């Protein structure tokens with residue numbers, strides 16, 4: 565095995581990820597090659613140092629700033645979807661117009677029904693009692 569082939573495998577060997585014949589070949593090379601052995605020792609020292617290192621302490625302001633950013637992002641992109649203010653105003657205006665139209669339509673329909681009812685009773689009164697009520701509906705409803 566050549567040095568550069570071995571050196572590419574050294575990290576895997578240091579991590580314990582190298583097995584079988586690959587591992588045997590690398591170990592055989594390390595027994596004979598001082599340069600690769602030295603590199604392997606250096607890698608193992610680094611790995612041990614990394615494993616022993618305490619995780620870096622996170623400064624409190626960093627957590628506060630990150631959480632503020634998260635809340636900010638959540639406030640702008642998440643949450644319930646709302647129609648923009650102009651659209652809401654348009655909807656409110658449409659509702660008012662619709663309600664006014666409904667009231668006007670109801671009142672007009674009521675007048676027509678009341679008038680028809682009155683005219684019917686007018687005719688009935690004329691037929692039954694001979695009372696001259698003809699034209700009273702027109703006087704009352706302005707026609």
Ligand SMILES: [Zn+2]
Nearest residue numbers: 567597599600
């Ligand atoms: Zn070597």
